[in-house]
Amino acid sequence: MSTVKNPAYGRKDEEAVDEGHTYDQGSWRAPWGLLTVIGVLVLLAGFGGGFGAGWGARSANQNDEPCTIQVSGTDANPAAADNVDILRQFTPFKISSNASNSAVQSYYDQNAILNPAFHTLSVVITALSGKNATIDPNVLRIYVLGKYDGDQDVVSRLFNVAQRLQVSPDFFQNILEITTGMVDIFNYIRDNMSKIGTTSGASGRRALLQSSSSSSNQPLPSQVLSAFIKSGLQSPTLQGALGDLTPIFSDIDTIAALAVDTYYAIKDLAQQVDSMAVVMNNYHPESPTAPPSVTAPLTIGGFANTSVQVTVSYDYLVVGEATDDAVATVPSTGRRLLQDSQILIPLPAGFTPKKPADLPNVLIPLVFHVMLYSNGDGTYGPPNYANSLTMAQRMVAIANFRLQPAKIQLFVQEVRASPNFQYLIKPSRDAWINCASPGFFYDLCGEVIQPSAVDFPRAINIYVVGEQPPTDWVGYAFAPGATDDPFYGHMGLTWTTFSTDGVNNRANFESGASALVHETMHHLGMMHTFSDGTCSDDDAPSVSDTPTTNGPVWSQSWAQKAYIACMNAWSKSLSANWDTANRQASLRVGIPANDANSAFDSCPSSAGSDETANYITYTYDICLLALGHLTTGQVIAMHQITADNNPTLYAWGQYYALNPPAGYTPPVVATPSPSPPPPSPPPPSPPPPVAKPSPSPSPSPSPSPSPSPSPSPAPSNTGCQSSTNKGCKCVNSWTYLNNQYSDCVTVPGEEKKGNWCQVDRSNGNCANARNGWWDYCTPSCGTKTATATPSPSPSPSPSPSPSPTSTGGTPRCGAGAPTKSGLTCTSAAWKLKSSTTTYTGCANPTNDAKGNWCVLAKGQATASGAAWDYCLDNCNAASPAPTTGGAVTYPYNKQCNRGFTGLPNGCTCADGYTISFQGYGTSYSGQRGCTVFSETGTGMCVTSNCKTASNNKKAFTCDCAV
Numbered sequence: 001m002s003t004v005k006n007p008a009y010g011r012k013d014e015e016a017v018d019e020g021h022t023y024d025q026g027s028w029r030a031p032w033g034l035l036t037v038i039g040v041l042v043l044l045a046g047f048g049g050g051f052g053a054g055w056g057a058r059s060a061n062q063n064d065e066p067c068t069i070q071v072s073g074t075d076a077n078p079a080a081a082d083n084v085d086i087l088r089q090f091t092p093f094k095i096s097s098n099a100s101n102s103a104v105q106s107y108y109d110q111n112a113i114l115n116p117a118f119h120t121l122s123v124v125i126t127a128l129s130g131k132n133a134t135i136d137p138n139v140l141r142i143y144v145l146g147k148y149d150g151d152q153d154v155v156s157r158l159f160n161v162a163q164r165l166q167v168s169p170d171f172f173q174n175i176l177e178i179t180t181g182m183v184d185i186f187n188y189i190r191d192n193m194s195k196i197g198t199t200s201g202a203s204g205r206r207a208l209l210q211s212s213s214s215s216s217n218q219p220l221p222s223q224v225l226s227a228f229i230k231s232g233l234q235s236p237t238l239q240g241a242l243g244d245l246t247p248i249f250s251d252i253d254t255i256a257a258l259a260v261d262t263y264y265a266i267k268d269l270a271q272q273v274d275s276m277a278v279v280m281n282n283y284h285p286e287s288p289t290a291p292p293s294v295t296a297p298l299t300i301g302g303f304a305n306t307s308v309q310v311t312v313s314y315d316y317l318v319v320g321e322a323t324d325d326a327v328a329t330v331p332s333t334g335r336r337l338l339q340d341s342q343i344l345i346p347l348p349a350g351f352t353p354k355k356p357a358d359l360p361n362v363l364i365p366l367v368f369h370v371m372l373y374s375n376g377d378g379t380y381g382p383p384n385y386a387n388s389l390t391m392a393q394r395m396v397a398i399a400n401f402r403l404q405p406a407k408i409q410l411f412v413q414e415v416r417a418s419p420n421f422q423y424l425i426k427p428s429r430d431a432w433i434n435c436a437s438p439g440f441f442y443d444l445c446g447e448v449i450q451p452s453a454v455d456f457p458r459a460i461n462i463y464v465v466g467e468q469p470p471t472d473w474v475g476y477a478f479a480p481g482a483t484d485d486p487f488y489g490h491m492g493l494t495w496t497t498f499s500t501d502g503v504n505n506r507a508n509f510e511s512g513a514s515a516l517v518h519e520t521m522h523h524l525g526m527m528h529t530f531s532d533g534t535c536s537d538d539d540a541p542s543v544s545d546t547p548t549t550n551g552p553v554w555s556q557s558w559a560q561k562a563y564i565a566c567m568n569a570w571s572k573s574l575s576a577n578w579d580t581a582n583r584q585a586s587l588r589v590g591i592p593a594n595d596a597n598s599a600f601d602s603c604p605s606s607a608g609s610d611e612t613a614n615y616i617t618y619t620y621d622i623c624l625l626a627l628g629h630l631t632t633g634q635v636i637a638m639h640q641i642t643a644d645n646n647p648t649l650y651a652w653g654q655y656y657a658l659n660p661p662a663g664y665t666p667p668v669v670a671t672p673s674p675s676p677p678p679p680s681p682p683p684p685s686p687p688p689p690v691a692k693p694s695p696s697p698s699p700s701p702s703p704s705p706s707p708s709p710s711p712s713p714a715p716s717n718t719g720c721q722s723s724t725n726k727g728c729k730c731v732n733s734w735t736y737l738n739n740q741y742s743d744c745v746t747v748p749g750e751e752k753k754g755n756w757c758q759v760d761r762s763n764g765n766c767a768n769a770r771n772g773w774w775d776y777c778t779p780s781c782g783t784k785t786a787t788a789t790p791s792p793s794p795s796p797s798p799s800p801s802p803s804p805t806s807t808g809g810t811p812r813c814g815a816g817a818p819t820k821s822g823l824t825c826t827s828a829a830w831k832l833k834s835s836t837t838t839y840t841g842c843a844n845p846t847n848d849a850k851g852n853w854c855v856l857a858k859g860q861a862t863a864s865g866a867a868w869d870y871c872l873d874n875c876n877a878a879s880p881a882p883t884t885g886g887a888v889t890y891p892y893n894k895q896c897n898r899g900f901t902g903l904p905n906g907c908t909c910a911d912g913y914t915i916s917f918q919g920y921g922t923s924y925s926g927q928r929g930c931t932v933f934s935e936t937g938t939g940m941c942v943t944s945n946c947k948t949a950s951n952n953k954k955a956f957t958c959d960c961a962v
C-alpha cells in the first residue's frame with residue numbers, strides 16, 4: 001500500500017463487521033488478508049449521512065469540511081503525482097426556493113461537477129439494475145436532483161463519488177475505460193449478489209438491491225463488499241476492469257473503495273430505472289403541432305343563432321420604426337411568383353430566391369428571449385444571465401457544424417436578456433421555474449409570446465425559461481412552426497439547456513447544441529425518425545431514407561451496448577477530440593458506417609438498422625457528438641417543407657446566406673489537433689456581439705435584420721486569469737475549505753500541492769478539470785501572496801435598472817417621450833405594418849380608447865411583451881382619442897379595460913384580427929378586443945392565449961369583465 005489516505009471527513013462511522021455472516025464460497029475465497037486496510041473506506045461510504053435508522057444515521061453537517069486529500073505515491077512533490085484528490089463539500093440546495101444568485105450559482109457549480117459523472121453512472125446503474133435500457137445521463141441528472149431535492153443523502157454521496165470518478169487529469173479522454181471498468185464491476189456485483197454474504201444467519205440472503213426503507217434491510221458491511229470486489233479484481237473475471245481502471249486510480253484498494261461508495265450511492269437508484277424511463281419519455285416531448293389554419297367557416301361560440309358563420313384570422317398589430325422591413329407593406333401586385341405569395345416581409349429589390357430543389361444555402365436569424373426573475377432587491381436572476389449573448393453564440397456555433405451538411409445555418413440576430421424588456425421579468429425565481437413546470441412555457445406563461453415575437457416568421461423566436469429539474473423537458477418546437485401566429489411558431493428551451501452553467505458545454509457533450517439542432521429540425525418540418533410502439537415511420541412520407549424504427553434509442557434492449565459503442569466512437573475514432581468531432585459533424589451527411597450496426601435494430605423485418613445518432617431521434621448526447629448526422633432525405637425534405645410552409649424564412653434565409661449579417665461567422669473547421677489533444681483552443685470562436693446596423697436610408701426595404709442592442713456580454717471573470725495545465729483559465733475568486741482564494745495559488749499549509757486553482761468553466765469548453773473542478777496552474781498574473789480570506793457573504797450584483805426617462809419638466813409627447821410603463825418612445829418615425837402612414841412620438845392610429853401610444857425605442861418592451869406602449873395621460877389632450885359619442889357605428893369596440901367574460905378558460909380577445917361573416921359578404925380587418933358587429937349585435941372576438949390550445953383562433957361572444 002503506497003497510498004496515503006488522509007480522510008478529513010469529520011467523524012468516523014465505526015462499522016461493526018458482522019462476525020456471523022456466511023459465504024456461499026463456491027470457487028470464491030474470501031480474501032481476508034485484504035480486509036485489514038478497509039477501515040478508511042467506511043468513512044467515504046458514510047459521507048453525507050447514514051444508511052438508515054440504527055445504522056450510523058446522521059445528517060450532514062454543513063460546517064464540516066468533508067474534504068479528502070488523497071495523495072498517491074510517495075514522491076517528495078505530490079503536486080507532480082497524477083492523481084491528487086481535492087474534493088469539495090456538498091451543499092444542500094432546495095430547488096424551488098427564491099434563493100440568491102450566489103446560492104443558485106453554487107448549486108449550478110455543484111451540478112457541473114456531478115454531470116460528467118452521470119455519463120458513467122447512468123450505465124453503471126443500469127448494469128446494477130439488470131435492465132437493458134440505459135437511462136440518458138441528462139434524465140438521471142433531472143431525476144436525482146428532483147427526487148432527492150428534500151433529502152440529499154443520495155446526492156451528497158453521488159457528489160463525492162462523482163469527484164473521485166473524475167480524478168483523472170482528463171476524465172473525458174478516459175471515460176470509456178472508466179465506464180466499462182465500472183460496468184464490469186457492477187455486472188459482477190449483480191451476477192454474484194447471492195454470494196456476497198448474509199447478515200442475519202438463518203433468515204436468508206441479503207438482497208443487495210433491497211430498499212433502504214425496508215425494515216428488513218440491513219446494510220451490507222462495506223468491508224465484505226470491498227473484499228468481494230477486490231477478489232474479483234484479482235481473479236480472471238475482472239481482469240479487463242482492472243486493466244482499464246488501474247492506470248487511472250493507481251491501485252486495487254482505491255478502485256474497490258470507489259466501487260463500494262458508488263454502490264452505496266446508486267443502489268436505491270438502480271431500483272428506480274423504470275421510474276426514470278417515465279422521465280425519459282418526457283425529456284424530449286412529442287413535438288407539438290400547430291392547429292391547422294381554420295379556413296372553413298365556424299359557428300360563433302356562445303351565440304344562439306348557429307346559422308351565422310364566420311371565418312377568422314389573426315391580424316395582430318405589427319408595429320415598428322418606419323425603416324424596419326418587418327413593417328413594410330407587402331406589395332399586392334400580381335407579378336410575384338406563386339411561391340412568393342406568402343412572403344410576409346418584402347424581399348429586397350432584385351433578389352429572387354431559389355427553389356428548394358436547388359438546395360440553396362439558408363441562414364436563419366434567431367431571436368432569443370431569455371426570461372429572467374426578480375430577486376426582490378433590484379437584482380435579477382438567473383445568475384450569469386448577462387452572459388446570455390455569449391451562451392447563445394456558443395450554442396449556435398456548435399449547432400452550425402452539425403447543420404452545415406443541410407446547407408442550413410443559424411445566426412444570432414438578437415438576444416433579449418435585459419430588464420428593459422419588461423415581459424422577460426417574472427416576479428420571483430419560483431414563478432420563473434413555474435413557467436416551465438409542470439408543462440410547457442407556452443401553456444404556462446405563453447401570453448407574452450404573441451406580442452413579443454420579433455421579426456416573425458422570418459426569424460425563429462426562442463424563449464428560454466426554467467430549470468431541469470423540476471421541469472423534465474429540454475426544449476420544444478412546433479413541427480413545422482406556424483407562420484401566422486408565434487404562439488405556434490416559436491421554440492422553447494430551458495435555461496439549463498441554454499446556459500453554459502447547464503448543459504451548453506463540452507462537459508455535457510454539447511447537449512445544449514444538440515437540443516437546438518433537434519428543435520430547429522422540428523421547426524423546419526422534420527418529425528422524429530421513430531414511432532412509438534410500432535414499426536412504422538413517423539417521418540414518412542417526406543423522408544424515406546431513415547430506417548423504420550420502433551421507439552427511441554434509449555428504450556431498446558440494446559441501448560446499453562449502443563451507449564458504449566458511441567462512447568467507443570468518441571474515445572477511439574475521435575480520440576476524444578472536440579475539434580475533430582465538430583469537423584466531422586460539418587461533413588457528415590447520411591448514415592455513417594459506424595452507425596449502421598445490425599445488432600441495433602428494433603425492426604428486423606424492415607430494411608436497415610436503427611440509427612443511434614440521427615439528430616432528430618431521442619438518443620444519448622455522446623452518440624450525437626460522435627456519430628451525429630442527418631440524412632440526404634431529411635435535408636431535401638427540410639428545404640421543401642420550409643419553402644412551402646414558411647416562404648418568408650426560406651427566401652430571406654437565402655438572402656442572408658448571400659449577404660451574411662455581422663452576427664454570423666461560418667463554422668471554422670479546425671484542423672484536428674494531434675492526439676492526445678493538447679489544450680484545445682476555444683473552438684468555434686463565437687461571432688462578435690451583434691452590432692446594430694444603421695438603418696438603411698434607401699427607400700427599398702432594408703435587408704438587414706435590425707437587432708436591438710443586446711446586453712453587452714459581461715464576462716463572469718475580469719482581469720488577469722492564469723492558465724491551467726490543461727489550457728483553461730483559473731477563476732478570479734474561489735473558495736476552498738471556507739477560505740477564499742484568487743487565481744492561481746499555493747494554499748497555505750498545503751504547500752506540497754503546489755499551485756492550483758478552480759477552473760473557469762464559464763466558456764463551456766473546459767471539460768477537463770480534475771475532480772470536475774480544479775487543476776494545477778502556472779501563475780501569470782504577477783506575484784501574489786496567497787492569503788486565505790474567509791469567504792465573504794456574496795454581495796448582490798449591480799442591477800441594470802431601466803433608466804428613468806422623464807425629464808421632470810413638461811411631459812414630452814413627441815419623439816423620445818416617456819411612456820406609462822416607464823419606457824421611452826422611439827425617436828424615429830414609426831408605422832403600422834398594415835399602413836403607409838408614419839408617426840413620430842405619441843399618436844393613435846388605431847383609435848385606441850386608452851389613448852395615444854407610440855412604438856418604443858429599440859431595446860425595450862412592455863410587461864405584456866409589446867413593442868409599443870401608451871403615452872402619459874397629458875399626451876391625450878394633444879390628440880384626443882376619437883369618441884364614439886352619438887349614434888353607434890358598427891363595429892364598435894367595447895373597450896374592456898378589466899379583461900373579458902364569456903370566453904373559454906384563459907382565453908383573451910386577440911389584439912388584432914379579421915372576421916368575415918359568411919352569407920353577409922362582410923369582412924372586418926384590424927379589429928381588436930371585444931367588439932360588437934352589426935351582423936350579430938353582440939360583443940364578439942377572436943380568441944388567443946387559451947389554456948386549451950384548440951380554443952384559440954375561434955370566434956366567441958364576449959363581454960367586459962367589471
Ligand SMILES: *[C@@H]1O[C@H](CO)[C@@H](O)[C@H](O)[C@H]1NC(C)=O
Pocket residue numbers: 026027028187188191192195237
Ligand atoms: C460472479 O459472476 C460471474 C458471472 O458474471 C461468474 O463468472 C463468477 O464466477 C462469479 N464469481 C464468484 C466469485 O462467484
Ligand SMILES: *[C@@H]1O[C@H](CO)[C@@H](O)[C@H](O)[C@H]1NC(C)=O
Pocket residue numbers: 096097098427428429430431
Ligand atoms: C418566492 O417569492 C414569491 C414572491 O415573493 C412568493 O410568492 C413565493 O411564495 C416564494 N416562493 C418560495 C418557494 O419561497
Ligand SMILES: *[C@@H]1O[C@H](CO)[C@@H](O)[C@H](O)[C@H]1NC(C)=O
Pocket residue numbers: 130131132557558
Ligand atoms: C435484455 O436484452 C436481451 C437481448 O439483448 C434479452 O435477452 C433480455 O431478456 C433483456 N433483459 C431485460 C431485463 O429486458
Ligand SMILES: *[C@@H]1O[C@H](CO)[C@@H](O)[C@H](O)[C@H]1NC(C)=O
Pocket residue numbers: 305306307308309919
Ligand atoms: C340566423 O341568422 C341567419 C343569417 O345567417 C338569419 O337569416 C336568420 O334569420 C337568423 N335566425 C334567427 C332566429 O335570428
